[in-house]
Amino acid sequence: MKKILILFISLIQIAFAQKSSLTFETKFYDAEDRWVIFDKKENQNTYALGFVYLDSEAGYTFSYQGELEYKNSEFHKVPRLDTSSNIIMRLDRNSFNVKVLTDEQVSKLGLANPPEWLQNYKQNADFIETRVHRASMMNGAGASIKALPILQKAYQEDPHYPGLEFELGYAYNATGSFYKAVIVLNKAIENDPSNFWYYRELGFSLKHLNNLPEAEKVYRKGIELASDKNQVAEMAINMAQSYFHAKDKAKFDEWKSIVVQNAEPESQYRQYINYFEENWHKSN
Incomplete structure (x- = not known):
């Protein structure tokens, strides 16, 4: 049995690329179940396949299968020195775009399309648990537009399935459908009024609908329920930002104090506060 090496990197370093005739314009989540290459590093002649x-x-996940050279408008395999291990790399929001290989290119390279092992990841695909997990991973990768139809279908089947309402509300927020998020999250709170995550997402929806009084009420309830200071700081910075843009200094200072009480000195939340204060007079 081959060893599996899991590299928890974003492939951000695979790509610092030289200019080439190849284009890398596909988001990794739009290349699901496809053979791809990442752009070569500087001073490198091969592409990660x-x-x-x-x-x-x-x-x-990116299952690394070796390196390719590109000569005379065709790809050629480079002999892989170590074939005893399977190397897989987790992809995230920072991962570079990829180039999807055509079926013809895949065939010429002698690659199984799809690989036999892919079936292991398709088991129980119709289970609602599997679908919600998949959509959650899509949300986390920035692919909420792909997660939405999966979540909407699951919501019709079982609206209160654990985790579903949060993921659907998150996906609606991420795609700018704030009114739809409000509807889903209000129903979620009616069913489970002690779930912090619903208030976090609902406050975000209301903030972006410019309903600051309601957003403030919802976030305060979320703060009551939150056990993580980082989550408190995130909610508070959202309100501080809103009142910065609304030019309401008293309210800004009120939410700023919550940020300061909960965020680490070097955190991004404190950096945002510093930015708002430095630019208060410029923008107001």
């Missing part, structure tokens, strides 16, 4: 798939538990 692999297969992109979605592990419903671990997220989008």
Whole structure:
């Protein structure tokens, strides 16, 4: 049995690329179940070859299968020195775009399309649990537009399935459908009024609908329920930002104090506060 090496990197370093005639314009989540290459590093002549798939538990993954050279408008395999290990790399929002190989290119390279092992990740695909997990991984990767139809279908089947309402509300927020998020999240709160995550997402929806009084009420309830200071700081910075833009200094200072009480000095939330204060007079 081959060893499996899991590299928890974003492939951000695979790509610092030289200019080439090849284009890399496909988001990795749009290349699911496809053979792809990542752009070469500077001073490198080969491209990383692999297969992109979605592990419903671990997220989008790149199964590294070796290196390719590009000569005379064709790809050629480079002999792989170590074939004893399977190398897989987790993909995230920072991962570079890929180039999807055509079926013809895949065939010429002698690659199984799809690989036999892919079936292991398609088991129980129709289970609502599997679908919600998949959609959650899509949300986390920035592919909420792909997660939406999966979540909407599951919501019609079982609206209160654990985790579903949060993921659907998150996907609606991420795609700018704030009114739809409000409807889903209000129903979720009616069913489970002690779930912090619903208030976090609902406050975000209301903030972006410019309903600051209601957003403030919802976020305060979320703060009551939150056990994580980072989550409190995130909600508070959202309100501080809104009142910064609304030019309401008293309210800004009120939410700023909550940020300061809960965020680490070097955190991004404190950096945002510093930015708002430095630019208060410029924008107001």
